[in-house]
Amino acid sequence: MRRRSLLAAMTVVGCSPAPHELQGGWVGTHPERGHRLRESLPTGAARERKAHTLIVGAGIAGLACARELMRRGVDDIAVLDLEPVAGGNSRAHQMGGARCPLGAHYLPLPGPDAPEVYQLLEELGLVHQQLGRAVWDERHLCHSPQERLFIDGEWHEGLLPPADGPETLAQYRRFAVLVSQAQRELGFAMPTRRARWTSGHAALDAQTFAAWLDAQGLTAPRLHWYLDYCCRDDYGAPADTVSAWAGLHYFASRHGFHAPGDETAEREPVLTWPEGNAYLAERLAQPLQGRLQADRVALRVTESRSSVELLAWNVAEAAPERWQARQIVLAVPLFIARRLLADPPAPLRALQALQPRHAPWLTANLLLREPLIDRPGAPPSWDNVAYGSTVLGYVDARHQRLDPTPAPPLLTAYLPLAEAQRGDLLSKRWEHWAQHLLADLKTTHPDLPEKLSRIDLCRFGHAMSIPAPCVRGAAALQALSLVQGRIAFAHSDLAGYSVFEEAYTAGVVAGRRLSA
Structure with missing residues (x-):
């Protein structure tokens, strides 16, 4: 194996033909839509729309809030999102006839402090109680081998x-x-x-x-x-x-x-799917049917004594819409909520003084023509990480497949970026970032570039709230967890960081309070 790996590396580095032109591009997000918040508001006539409850943002928190409201009999709701597909950071892509994640790709088994998450998973049929114990559907648990690390010239388990x-x-x-x-x-x-x-x-x-x-x-x-x-x-x-x-x-x-x-x-068991957490997001969105209003960019929220008004931009029609509702849930990052509100509440203004930060992220799905030659040590796993790499590693999007039919490899790589790189993430071409990722990944897989069929990249300018010092303990976060007049906030930002458990619970709690 060592000799084969060495020969493969020599072939790629020293004797390989001229590199073929990269095939790929940007997928998944539309940064220019969010940037409409920086522009002046549209003028002129706007189509009038109404709903009892508006939810801005169809990420996990917004979908969870909608689900809880409907469970409690509040059916007249509308969920607006600027993207064509719901899910936020938990959406999926497709390459080579297979699904793969664009963002979040696993969920640890919920503990006793997350009953809302457990209830969701139980209702989706992923777990059931047997003799007082939780029994998980093994098809959805991460298959073995789960993790490996490349260090000291070979792969190690864990x-x-x-x-x-x-x-x-x-x-x-x-x-x-x-x-x-x-x-x-x-x-x-x-x-x-x-x-x-x-x-x-x-x-x-x-x-x-x-x-x-x-x-x-x-x-x-x-x-x-x-x-x-x-x-x-x-x-x-x-x-x-x-x-x-x-x-x-x-x-x-x-x-x-x-x-x-x-x-x-x-080893901590986790739930995962070929499409990542889009598996969960899609099942949360499915019951919404006509209530989900995609391709809508929220622009301004104004509260009055009897209602709340939302001015939005309908991307498909290139026209403004004016929504009237009894109450509204801002299931968006808190810095976005502050921009949307004509009169932000005091806790939101206080939070601004802390200068909350959000990490930009890049994900890439790589479709290969054939399997990679592997280095010695632990076998290929679901999660594969190289010591010292700037890339967090890659997951095998086909790891959970139950179909034994051979298929070309499909890998998903993750790269968190420094905040100073946000501008480059938005301005530089996809080829620049593709080469950046390939340069890192080929240190462990020298044959990867020549076996790459296509690479599709997804960029998140403000993917995750960074729990910097003094953010989690800010009194403003506690205050914003409560309904502010006709406005409620539901987002993982309320916890100071971004994971599924925080987002889902925030959405459920907001739904309970609004329907009480």
Whole structure:
């Protein structure tokens, strides 16, 4: 295997023919639509529309809110979204006759603090109770092998780098103890609203995760790389940018941290599908039928004593619409909500002073002509990561296939970008970013460029809220969780970071309050 890999690398690097022209392009999002908020409002006659409840944003939070309202008998609703397809960061693409994710691609099994998520999964038939225990449909659990890491010239099972000496191993164990101590003494939950906020949480929230690690004497490069990877994976930003609360929350709210040799350690099971979390988003959107108003760009929200008015732009008709409703749910990032509101409430204005930040992201789906030659070590897995890479790795979109018929490989790669790169993400051609990704991925797969059939890229300018210091503990976030007159907010931004559990729960809670 080593000799074959070496020969393959020599062939690609030294003797390969001229590279073929890249086939691909941008898919999935329309940044120019969101940027209409920067322009002047349209004038002239607008088509009049009405609904009892308006929901702006058909991401997971907006879809969850609509679902909860309908469950409670509020049927006269309209859900507006600027994209043609609902789902937000949880939408899908198709290449080579197969589906693949454009964004979020897995969901950890919900714990006891996420009953809303569990109820959804139960109603979708993914889990059922048997003798008081949850029994999961194994077709939807991530198949084995699940994860591997390329380091020291070969693939290793799992993503935690093998310890390169006794000091690194000691620091792994020390960090495991600190995570367990935080779980026991402070308490963490997913979603975070289910954990009581204390002075201990506030102290962690006031400093960066990197600074806290240094203060604990946790300086081993391999531990730092792994924790930095985890922060970029869940928050879109490194350990020197997110808060220490966020860094610990990643582990303490879920599965903890298990050092090598921990006999109690079990790999965290996750749900995943070829299309990623679009599997869930599509099932949330399906019952909406005519209530989902796609290709609508919300422009301005004005509240009066008896109603709320929304001015929107109908992309298909290139014309304005004026919606009247009794109440409205802004299921959009909070900085967007502030731009939409003619008179933003005090908590939203206060939050602006903290200068909340959102991470830009790039995802790419790569359709290959044939399988890649693999390096020694652990076999190809669902999640494949290279130590030291700027790319978070790639997942195999065909990993969950039950059809044994051979098919060309389809990989989905993820790249969180620095905020300073947002302008480049929007202005530079797709070929630039394709080459950027290929240059990184070919360090582990030298034959990838010559076997690439097509690469489609999706860009999210403000994909994820970054839980920087002092964001999660901001009183304004707590205040915005409550209905503000005829306006309610429902978005994962209310938790200070972006994951499915937070978005879905925020939507359900908003639906409950509006229908009470």
